[in-house]
Amino acid sequence: MRGKHRIIVSTKRLKYDFELRRNLTIIQGDSATGKTTLVDMIRDFINNPSGTPVELNCDKKCYVxxxxxWKQQLAGISAGIVFIDEGNEFIKSTDFAQEIQQTDNYYVIITREALPALPYSVEEIYGIRTSGKYGTLKQSYHEFYRLYGEDTYENVVKPELVITEDSNSGYQFFSQICKENQLKCESMDGKSNVFHYLNKHRNEKILVIADGAAFGSEIDKVLQLIYGRKNVAIYLPESFEWMILSSGTIKSSTVDEMLSNPSEYIESKEYFSWERFFTAVLIEETKDSYMTYAKRKINPVYLEKTIRDAILKQMNKIELNVMKEN
Structure with missing residues (x-):
């Protein structure tokens, strides 16, 4: 399943209206904010569509x-939108994560806890905003879309240390940039290690670079940890591959169209996270060329000045000094 899907759930006294863009959407929030009410209304409609006051409008069939x-229920669902209320412990399991990777559904999961087994985006974590009898979803971290701590270092981030989530091409790229500019760079070998590293290193000016497309499970505890600290900034592009594709170095109208509206191109069953999609696109677009991309090892061409400067230009308000070269 792909694309954006609008869902309108309503009775005479209450209405929810929201749009899903990715296969994984997380709804968070305190009690009495309407999360469970939303699922209850959808369940009522599913169980008794002609005998309930609930109306449900969506271009895809909805399930609870x-x-x-749950596993037996899931086996009978295809190309649908699946809602899961908090309290269902199975959402925390690796078994659940593995099962839904094999499906073509979209999932809306209500939870107050992080779900490390699932690669959900920082951009797809929502709370429910209500105004009178109307409810919709609001992005919990929309203001942290690309760059965290905009006021850090007088609006320009000048780190002493760069840490990256992975140890592949993205780390190799930034490691070389940092080496040339007498900056330290370290790989975390996984998103869960970012929190522990920041907890131990509290004095250096640190820039965290991680894939926003899959960092959703870590963002809340990381933000709580660095709250009030002026020496940490976080940059969350979709992925390193997204940065390359967005830099304009790959001349392709198809790529431009994909970047402008990824939802219409990303098949959820084939690409469980957007990071995987952008990696596949970059590999395909550069194969058999001097810009051939490999996830495991950076092609030296991406470190040449023109291309690397175009990539680094994506990092608004972050200064690694390379852009100032003569």
Whole structure:
């Protein structure tokens, strides 16, 4: 399944109206904010569409997944939008993560806890905003879309240390940039290690670079940890591959169209996270050329001045000094 899907759930006294863009959407928030009410209304409509006051409008069929028989229920669902209320412990399991990777559904999961087994985006974490009898979803971290801590270092981030989530081409790229500019660069070998590193290193000016497309499970605790610290900034592009594609170094109208509206191109069953999609696109677009891209090892061409400067230009308000070269 792909594309954006609008869902309108309503009764005479209450209405929810929101749009899903990716296969994984997380709804968070305190009690009495309407999360469970939303699922209850959808369940009522599913169980008794002609005998309930609830109206449900969506271009895809909606389901509620719950209970001990969730796996059997899931086996009968295809190309649908699946809602899961908090309290269903299976959402925390690697078994659940593995099962839904094999489906073509979109999932809306209500939870107050992080779900490390799932690669969900920082951009797809929502709370429910209500105004009178109307409810919609609001992005919990929209203001942190690309760059965290905009006021750090007088609006320009000048780190002493750069840490990256992975140890592949993205780390190799930034490691070389940092080496040339007498900056330290370290790989975290996984998103879960970012928090622990920041907890131990509190004095240096640190820039964290991670894939926003899959950092959703870490963002809340990381933000709480660095709250009030003026020496940490976080940059969350979709992925390093997204940065390359967005830099304009790959001349392709198809790529431009994909970047402008990824939802219409990313098949959820084939690409469980957007990071995987952008990696596949970059590999395909550069194969059999001097810009051939490999995830494991950076092609030296991406470190040549023109291309690397175009990539680094994506990092608004972050200064690694390379842009100032003569």
């Amino acid at each position: 997944l719950e209970g001990a028989l």
